[in-house]
Amino acid sequence: MLRVATFNVNGIRATQKRGFENWLAARECDVVALQEVRCPVPLLPDGVFGTYHLSYDAGQLAGRNGVAVLTREQPTDVRCWGAGALVRAPGDSHVELREPAERDVMARELKAFATEGRYLEVDLSDRPLTVASLYLPKGGLPAHLQEAGRNGREKPDGGAKYERKMRFLAGFARHLTRARRRAAAQGREFVVMGDFNIAHDKLDIKNWRGNQSSEGFLPEERAWLDEILSPRTLVDVVRRLHPDTEGPYSWWSWMGQSFAKDSGWRIDYQFATPRLARSAVRGGTDRDESYEARMSDHAPVVVDYDF
Amino acid sequence: MLRVATFNVNGIRATQKRGFENWLAARECDVVALQEVRCPVPLLPDGVFGTYHLSYDAGQLAGRNGVAVLTREQPTDVRCWGAGALVRAPGDSHVELREPAERDVMARELKAFATEGRYLEVDLSDRPLTVASLYLPKGGLPAHLQEAGRNGREKPDGGAKYERKMRFLAGFARHLTRARRRAAAQGREFVVMGDFNIAHDKLDIKNWRGNQSSEGFLPEERAWLDEILSPRTLVDVVRRLHPDTEGPYSWWSWMGQSFAKDSGWRIDYQFATPRLARSAVRGGTDRDESYEARMSDHAPVVVDYDF
DNA sequence: CGTATAATG
DNA sequence: CATTCTACG
Secondary structure (H helix, E strand, C coil), X not given: CEEEEEEECCCXXXXXXXXXXXXXXXXXXXXXXXXXXXXXXXXXXXXXXXXXXXXXXCCCCCCCCCEEEEECCCCCEEEECCCCEEEECCCXXXXXXXXXXXXXXXXXXXXXXXXXXXXXXXXECCCCEEEEEEECCCCCCCHHHHHHXXXXXXXXXXXXXXXXXXXXXXXXXXXXXXXXXXXXXXXXXXXXXXXXXXXXXXXXXXXXXXXXXXXXXXXXHHHHHHHXXXXXXXXXXXXXXXXXXXXXXXXXXXXXXXXXXXXXXXXXEEEECHHHHHCEEEEEECCCHHHCCCCCXXXXXXXXXXX | CEEEEEEECCCHHHHHHCCHHHHHHHHCCCEEEEECCCCCHHHCCCCCCCCCEEEEECCCCCCCCCEEEEECCCCCEEXXXXXXXXXXXXXCCCCXXXXXXXXXXXXXXXXHHCCCCCEEEEEECCCCEEEEEEECCCCCCCHHHHHHCCCCCCCCCCCHHHHHHHHHHHHHHHHHHHHHHHHHHCCCEEEEEEECCCCCCHHHECCCHHHCCXXXXXXXXXXXXXXXXXXXXXXXXXXXXXXXXXXXXCECCCCCXXXXXXXXXXXXXXXXXXXXXXXXXXXXXXXXXXXCCCCCCECCEEEEECC
């Protein structure tokens, strides 16, 4: 059994104070992909990653983004888009910069995102598997929807953030094709997981009708997920396990009663190559009373693979 | 009996959470001068000023400075250096901008400080008295002491903050002379109180020997207090009551064990015209177990006048 | 070490 | 309605 989690922690220092370490110890995952770690390496709280190997790309935007992968085993290779990922063995106090064994040709559209700490890929060897942690730009509304002004006080930007997200999507689709091909050539399965900042379908958002003009549920964004997902390429593992469930949502606004009323969005995913996806036996989100307080505005998405 | 307090609250919203309202209700002051209120009027917590009349100059630096005077009686005049002070009657929900009955000729050096929310003067009528709340710039080290680099990581500014403070001191000395004369001409006593950001003498700071090159205890700063204080002009009321006491300190760094070890500075004062000063029967600081937690890095300085 | 803001989500 | 950062104290 292989237990894999993805979790947007929204600031590991805050999440830790709310019981992240207990969750990590209790949940007994083999792999945990983290997003929005938002912490320079020297300020990572002691012991916050327990006995896991850490691979981390903090990016260069102080206090923002930052993706990591925690693994029980030592990775055989670590790839990111920036200067190189930081790696640390369990119990070790210092990190080292790890250059990838081979460097990818980066999709042109992604170069502008390379130093933002948004993507990290890790090769494992106990099982033939590559795991990736993604924090996809949240984006914004296109210019014509900002005029309409349905959403309150955000300053209009002429659609700049929306268009930037679309460029990321274009580049990342190409990256995914390459990553799948590399994995296939090496006889590995591949799973890319994290915060995609897009709800895919009507089941993936509480009020789909009222949100068709909301960033994160725009037709163009949803169409991009249609494009990268297919039974032959990448499969939405949790949806495959729960084809008719509303949710399970993975994000709720901090505001109002969103969480209490389960008025959420499913925007955190595990997208796996077909064979790996078929091996999934159980999966869902941890919005559990058993883990006491809410650790983040996102919940962990955990899948057990019989792999 | 007239009970007068001055208190640098270092953010009224934070202080409120630590029991400011209880202190205010229990202490039964007639006048409370506040500094570093650090809060725009619309964000003042409901009821934080109890049943007092509020006079407030928030200044125009978001989240910084801001001086207020709370009074049991309605002031007959309110003067500040900016656009006009805000006043609010007890229980009233809206503030109004109050223009002074007569506007001072402002000392030339003070014009640069006029919109920073550092000074407010209030005339009372039940007793012939003018009370003022002052938040004096903290300043910095002169250039030659920055080179020496005795104090750690602060970025050198070529003595700019020090010189700015000295300009304030020059202007404020002139203002005090005028304010005393105005009061005298009206048959009023006058008390100026607040955070002067200068410890006057050896008794006013824990480790005077080690702090002779520290901002706030520099010879030039101490000499300025020598200059404005005299038995015929303004009298340091608490020191008059406690001529031989170490302290009582009114400020302790948040860092380390300063408060626990009473390693503090006396930088918050009540300076009163001679007749008023002579009427003081009791005075000191509230660093009391009776008021539970520490409300601020400063403690209230409270004096009872038999006036 | 604590108070604020601002940008971001 | 949270998380950071930065400036200031």
